[in-house]
Amino acid sequence: xxxxxxxxxxxxxxxxxxxxxxxxxxxxxxxxxxxxxxxxxxxxxxxxxxxxxxxxxxxxxxxxxxxxxxxxxxxxxxxxxxxxxxxxxxxxxxxxxxxxxxxxxxxxxxxxxxxxxxxxxxxxxxxxxxxxxxxxxxxxxxxxxxxxxxxxxxxxxxxxxxxxxxxxxxxxxxxxxxxxxxxxxxxxxxxxxxxxxxxxxxxxxxxxxxxxxxxxxxxxxxxxxxxxxxxxxxxxxxxxxxxxxxxxxxxxxxxxxxxxxxxxxx
Amino acid sequence: xxxxxxxxxxxxxxxxxxxxxxxxxxxxxxxxxxxxxxxxxxxxxxxxxxxxxxxxxxxxxxxxxxxxxxxxxxxxxxxxxxxxxxxxxxxxxxxxxxxxxxxxxxxxxxxxxxxxxxxxxxxxxxxxxxxxxxxxxxxxxxxxxxxxxxxxxxxxxxxxxxxxxxxxxxxxxxxxxxxxxxxxxxxxxxxxxxxxxxxxxxxxxxxxxxxxxxxxxxxxxxxxxxxxxxxxxxxxxxxxxxxxxxxxxxxxxxxxxxxxxxxxxxxxxxxxxxxxxxxxxxxxxxxxxxxxxxxxxxxxxxxxxxxxxxxxxxxxxxxxxxxxxxxxxxxxxxxxxxxxxxxxxxxxxxxxxxxxxxxxxxxxxxxxxxxxxxxxxxxxxxxxxxxxxxxxxxxxxx
Numbered sequence: 001x002x003x004x005x006x007x008x009x010x011x012x013x014x015x016x017x018x019x020x021x022x023x024x025x026x027x028x029x030x031x032x033x034x035x036x037x038x039x040x041x042x043x044x045x046x047x048x049x050x051x052x053x054x055x056x057x058x059x060x061x062x063x064x065x066x067x068x069x070x071x072x073x074x075x076x077x078x079x080x081x082x083x084x085x086x087x088x089x090x091x092x093x094x095x096x097x098x099x100x101x102x103x104x105x106x107x108x109x110x111x112x113x114x115x116x117x118x119x120x121x122x123x124x125x126x127x128x129x130x131x132x133x134x135x136x137x138x139x140x141x142x143x144x145x146x147x148x149x150x151x152x153x154x155x156x157x158x159x160x161x162x163x164x165x166x167x168x169x170x171x172x173x174x175x176x177x178x179x180x181x182x183x184x185x186x187x188x189x190x191x192x193x194x195x196x197x198x199x200x201x202x203x204x205x206x207x208x209x210x211x212x213x214x215x216x217x218x219x220x221x222x223x224x225x226x227x228x229x230x231x232x233x234x235x236x237x238x239x240x241x242x243x244x245x246x247x248x249x250x251x252x253x254x255x256x257x258x259x260x261x262x263x264x265x266x
Numbered sequence: 267x268x269x270x271x272x273x274x275x276x277x278x279x280x281x282x283x284x285x286x287x288x289x290x291x292x293x294x295x296x297x298x299x300x301x302x303x304x305x306x307x308x309x310x311x312x313x314x315x316x317x318x319x320x321x322x323x324x325x326x327x328x329x330x331x332x333x334x335x336x337x338x339x340x341x342x343x344x345x346x347x348x349x350x351x352x353x354x355x356x357x358x359x360x361x362x363x364x365x366x367x368x369x370x371x372x373x374x375x376x377x378x379x380x381x382x383x384x385x386x387x388x389x390x391x392x393x394x395x396x397x398x399x400x401x402x403x404x405x406x407x408x409x410x411x412x413x414x415x416x417x418x419x420x421x422x423x424x425x426x427x428x429x430x431x432x433x434x435x436x437x438x439x440x441x442x443x444x445x446x447x448x449x450x451x452x453x454x455x456x457x458x459x460x461x462x463x464x465x466x467x468x469x470x471x472x473x474x475x476x477x478x479x480x481x482x483x484x485x486x487x488x489x490x491x492x493x494x495x496x497x498x499x500x501x502x503x504x505x506x507x508x509x510x511x512x513x514x515x516x517x518x519x520x521x522x523x524x525x526x527x528x529x530x531x532x533x534x535x536x537x538x539x540x541x542x543x544x545x546x547x548x549x550x551x552x553x554x555x556x557x558x559x560x561x562x563x564x565x566x567x568x569x570x571x572x573x574x575x576x577x578x579x580x581x582x583x584x585x586x587x588x589x590x591x592x593x594x595x596x597x598x599x600x601x602x603x604x605x606x607x608x609x610x611x612x613x614x615x616x617x618x619x620x621x622x623x624x625x626x627x628x629x630x631x632x633x634x635x636x637x638x639x640x641x642x643x644x645x646x647x648x649x650x651x652x653x654x655x656x657x658x659x660x661x662x663x664x
Binding site for chain 1: 382425518532533653
């Protein structure tokens, strides 16, 4: 099967328990760190946008901003891929409720915020980014499928790519359907070639996969994995990047796995 | 600037929209300048507007083995796959390359949200009613998961959901996967169906026309929404030497506003130039451009200026949204199919609805259909969030 080799220059993480990648590292070492503020700070957004933005936009922009800051790159030049298994579930709940009761009163702002590429739109507007931007999903396989898309873009066009993935808690009738119980987002700046900023090299290999992945042992609470589709797939990769394993496997599609092996860079 | 790309063969394609099922229905309607819009009859309390509705979706249930995916959007996908022998062509490619070597990349804006809306109308004590409590329906990947299941695919399967550029961008994702050797072929396309979210959503933005949409008309009053399904099979050219080619694609962001385009069409121009560069083409070599042309005030103004400043008078340009309505996440594949039809049959569709051309439109506009040789055809697709894509197609090399 084919193998893609990329380098990671920046990592962002946010959840109600995790302010950033450093906080995740300390949890993985058995030292829980203090919880962050209730809303993702998303300092990249102008203040007026930040007040109006939905939780999924704040989450995506927060982790994207962390990853880009770590990479030292100019956000305006980075192609970007934004993934989310379910999109903004609180807006979906609002839209469907309103449509069932008073459809003519649907809010235009909430409607344009309902598109799956809202985080990509807000990010490119806030950073002045004219590079290609995309918004993708693949249900429980969104992290793997999105990482494959971002790696393919980085390697095919020989450019650095920002990959962001996040899901928020569901509201209303969609909560038991989606199982999305709390927010989690992560982001990676990936490049086709090694640079002085490279943190790690990742080799991605597509492999047949049937059925779910065993999670393995982890110092993290099981609820973090179970309550968020992005967290469930991304936490093993983040543990690898934090030095707790050399490899992990995640689903990239219903019957396709992505075997990821990390190597240190000099 | 991107490097020139090695063209791919579009070895099969199909489209189903308000104009009919399959390529022949579409070709006939375009050549006869016969639009498919009708007064809105969708839902219980329809808004007073016109829609591009596909006939017969209600009477075309999914086969029993696929019943877990049952919803209007997946029905339309299944109906679309049956046309032009496309399903057989896809199955033959899967047999030839292997189920793990054919990538699936589909675009959709709202996927099966219509089923979620229906669930909310019939909530059972605050919960999804029994028949709709199917997790696979209430997420934007529903379409792609359904098609992957229906075809037994085992390779990459990705949904691109960038609003109205979704099913144009799938060509770019697929080309990268093939170029890097992750897949040997790709099934691309897109499906979107009429639903409350988009009808009332675009209405809330005051973008829906009370009459048939009139792209690039000076008195245009907004868009007409439509639904459609379209698919294409991409392979290396050696596998299909006589098929039309995907020559290039471009993607770029406006970085301007969530729901209005950049006033100078900056992202649109970047996407267009990116596509021309990948295809190693000069603007003057382009014979036909299928425009995004939604009939919104702003889009058409910006796009008309873009065409006027980049292309010579001999390039032909038209929007086909007057025929199909704006099919949102499916617009990219529908209009890619129209560009391919123009290449294959030497016919430039007329810009239906532009009875009194906006003075911003240059001599490039084909206000009525024109029979002429088309060797290179582009398709523009622009979406909310300032998400722009442009595709370049050409005839097979002589």
